[in-house]
Structures are given as structure tokens and as C-alpha cells.
Amino acid sequence: MEQTSQKVDMDHVRLSEDGRYVVILDQSKLPNLAEYLTLETAEDIYEAIFHLRVRGAPAIGICAGYGMYCLAQTIDTDSFDAFYQKLREYGEYLNSSRPTAVNLSWAINRMEQTAYKHKKLPVKEIVKLLGEECRKIHQEDIAMCKKISQYGLSLIKDGDGILTHCNAGPLATSRYGTALGPLILGKEQGMNFHVFADETRPLLQGARLTSYELDKAGIDVTLICDNMASMVMKNGWVQACFVGCDRVAANGDTANKIGTSGVAILAKYYNIPFYVLGPTSTIDMNCPTGEQIKIEERNPDEIKKMFYKQPMAPESVKCFNPAFDVTDHTLIAGIVTEKGICRAPYEESLAALFGEEKEDD
CATH class of the missing domain: 3.40.50.10470 (Translation initiation factor eif-2b; domain 2)
Structure with missing residues (x-):
């Protein structure tokens, strides 16, 4: 888990520039330190959610969506069944980090359903579609927050x-x-x-x-x-x-x-x-x-x-x-x-x- 300090003028949960990792503002360090964390593994994402480094139901959902996409990129197989089984294992693990916030399971299920819906496509194409889906989750939340406001x-x-x-x-x-x-x-x-x-x-x-x-x-x-x-x-x-x-x-x-x-x-x-x-x-x-x-x-x-x-x-x-x-x-x-x-x-x-x-x- 990499740590960097930056200005708080960007999305607090986002993908890294290369799209392989989740980047979050560590809320547990505020207000004294604005420190960004790069979450690279399933354990990193679980720890960040469990220890409230990322918190708030919508933010947890965004983090989970990005996390599922990043983890999907690490699954080395051309078999959909093997890919989907591992993706669901990651989802079950992340979902256990905080049981009350429904956005966590909602985002994980949405990513899993996206994969399953396109099961006839090559795994590489499914991973690309997961990348599009997690970005949709984030953009939809931005629009929803404006309307709620x-x-x-x-x-x-x-x-x-x-x-x-x-x-x-x-x-x-x-x-x-x-x-x-x-x-x-x-x-x-x-x-x-x-x-x-x-x-x-x-x-x-x-x-x-x-x-x-x-x-x-x-x-x-x-x-x-x-x-x-x-x-x-x-x-x-x-x-x-x-x-x-x-x-x-x-x-x-x-x-x-x-x-x-x-x-x-x-x-x-x-x-x-x-x-x-x-x-x-x-x-x-x-x-x-x-x-x-x-x-x-x-x-x-x-x-x-x-x-x-x-x-x-x-x-x-x-x-x-x-x-x-x-x-x-x-x-x-x-x-x-x-x-x-x-x-x-x-x-x-x-x-x-x-x-x-x-x-x-």
C-alpha cells in the first residue's frame, strides 16, 4: 500500500493513472494530513474499508467498484468459469469488510453481474467492460449527489x-x-x-x-x-x-x-x-x-x-x-x-x- 501526500482538490476515490490500482484519500488522517493511498491488493482494499480509510456508503461503493475492476485485471486465465469464480471470491471477501453499508454489496453485485452478462465474450473484453462499469458507478454517483443536493x-x-x-x-x-x-x-x-x-x-x-x-x-x-x-x-x-x-x-x-x-x-x-x-x-x-x-x-x-x-x-x-x-x-x-x-x-x-x-x- 503506497502512501503519497497531495492537495485535496480531486476525487477522493479514483483509479490510478494506469487504471490498475485504487487511489483513496485516507480519511483516518484528516484533518491534519491529506494523504493518498494506492490500494494494490484485495487485502489493501479490505483494510482501507474496514479501518475507515474510505468511509461513507457511496464512497465505499465507488471504492468497491474500482477495486473489483483492478482485481479482475490480476486474474490470469482465459476461462470464463475460472475467472468468474475468482472474481466472486474477491467480491465475497471485500463484502465482509463492512456489513451495514448496502452500497458495498450493491457495487460488488453490479460488477459481478456485468461480468456474467457478457460471459460469452473473451475474458480480456469482460475486463474492459468492468472498467467501463466501475467508471459509470462513479459518474452516476456524482450526478446523483447533485440531484440530491x-x-x-x-x-x-x-x-x-x-x-x-x-x-x-x-x-x-x-x-x-x-x-x-x-x-x-x-x-x-x-x-x-x-x-x-x-x-x-x-x-x-x-x-x-x-x-x-x-x-x-x-x-x-x-x-x-x-x-x-x-x-x-x-x-x-x-x-x-x-x-x-x-x-x-x-x-x-x-x-x-x-x-x-x-x-x-x-x-x-x-x-x-x-x-x-x-x-x-x-x-x-x-x-x-x-x-x-x-x-x-x-x-x-x-x-x-x-x-x-x-x-x-x-x-x-x-x-x-x-x-x-x-x-x-x-x-x-x-x-x-x-x-x-x-x-x-x-x-x-x-x-x-x-x-x-x-x-x-
Whole structure:
């Protein structure tokens, strides 16, 4: 895994110039160091996803798509069956790195289906088609983020206060981002917002990434600890909550970074609309409710040791460290996608998105 330092003025997940490797901005080093990693092996890609060097559901999907293409180039066989078996082994391995984000499995499946659909072609031609497909995944995400940003911007007005949790900006997606996209787009159009960014413990994505992105975009941002959200809401400083998502169930239940559910409960109490923003690729219509969403549990050291010079709890103390929680659909005022804003009942409005998609095919 090669490391280089560059300016943060390019796509944060992309192919290397020769198209053989995946290049990512190492989000775990931000905001103090902008370091790019070149991922050369399946183990490199797995490690980068697992250790949150690349994170955010759409960005993980883009990384997986590029990763599958790069790995496909290393499979030395002219037999489709042997090629496809090895490609699926790579896919299964990468998919095990983070179970909650549906974009990971979505992108892997899309790449595998592309290969299978063209199984009668020579393997070299299939690899070229995989290269085209992974680039499509990225370009589609760029377009989706722009549309999500436009729909999201229609929900707020100039001067509003917005509270967000975790990170769903350009780092986690493409260009504009999802939850931060409306704010960045609005700023470009001359609008001003005041954003309260939850610190987002235990990995501090709100502090390290969201406040970093908003500050770079020239947006007025105030960093708060997670347990301060109630106070800023009570003070009347928040007119809407915008968050991203890693998986949306068919009934509208939404998995996002741990702490999101608490923000939604507070927003409901203070009569503040709580919006979830994400591409349709994060909607899992095969998952009936949030009860079926597998929640990743992470290393206890992220609570006790990470970011501290010395451990902040005795070694013998147990930790419960889920990476995500599920926000009940009854707490969500709207789910903003590139196809429009879905409202309750979500079983109907989410299904309609895919009904329209089938009609367009």
C-alpha cells in the first residue's frame, strides 16, 4: 500500500493513472494530513474499508467498484468459469469488510453481474467492460449527489440553522455529498446557513471530517459534542436536521452512524424536521424493516484508547461499540433521493421510486 501526500482538490476515490490500482484519500488522517493511498491488493482494499480509510456508503461503493475492476485485471486465465469464480471470491471477501453499508454489496453485485452478462465474450473484453462499469458507478454517483443536493435545498431557506451527525459530504460520496450537499450548493448560490456539527463519537467523523469540509466550503459551522444537540435545538437555533444513510429498509427505517437515532428523537420532541439524504442505491427493498439490518460492532479500543495519550477506562472494563443505529421511520420527515423526496408511508413512496425505474428501462 503506497502512501503519497497531495492537495485535496480531486476525487477522493479514483483509479490510478494506469487504471490498475485504487487511489483513496485516507480519511483516518484528516484533518491534519491529506494523504493518498494506492490500494494494490484485495487485502489493501479490505483494510482501507474496514479501518475507515474510505468511509461513507457511496464512497465505499465507488471504492468497491474500482477495486473489483483492478482485481479482475490480476486474474490470469482465459476461462470464463475460472475467472468468474475468482472474481466472486474477491467480491465475497471485500463484502465482509463492512456489513451495514448496502452500497458495498450493491457495487460488488453490479460488477459481478456485468461480468456474467457478457460471459460469452473473451475474458480480456469482460475486463474492459468492468472498467467501463466501475467508471459509470462513479459518474452516476456524482450526478446523483447533485440531484440530491437540489432536492434537499428546497427544504431549507437562507439563514436556517442545520444540525448534522457524522459525515455525508464530498469525502463520503462524490463532489457535493448527500447531507452536506444542499448546504454546499446553497452556498454556491449565495445562501448562508449556520451548521451545528455533532462531534460524532467515538470516531469523531463530525469533528474531523464534517467541520473540515464545511469550513473549507466557507460555511458557518459550529462543532458541538453529541450531548449538546438538545440544547441547541431547545434554544431555537436549529430549523432542520440533515443526515446521510448507510442502508434504508423498505419501510423507511434507516441505519446511519451511531447516535443518529438519538438526534431524530430529540428533533421529534422539539418539532424540528429530520431528513435523511442518500442515493437510491442505499435503499434495500429486500430488507423489510430496520430489525433485519445487521449492525457492525467495532473494537472497544475505539472508545477507550483512540485519540487519547493514555487509556480513558480500565483495561478490564467491557465496551459496547456498535458502529450504527437504526432510526425508526416514524421519526423521519422525508427521505431525499436523486429521484425526489419520499414521504410517509414509506412502503409506498420508496417502492414507487423503483416502480418508476422499471418503467424507464
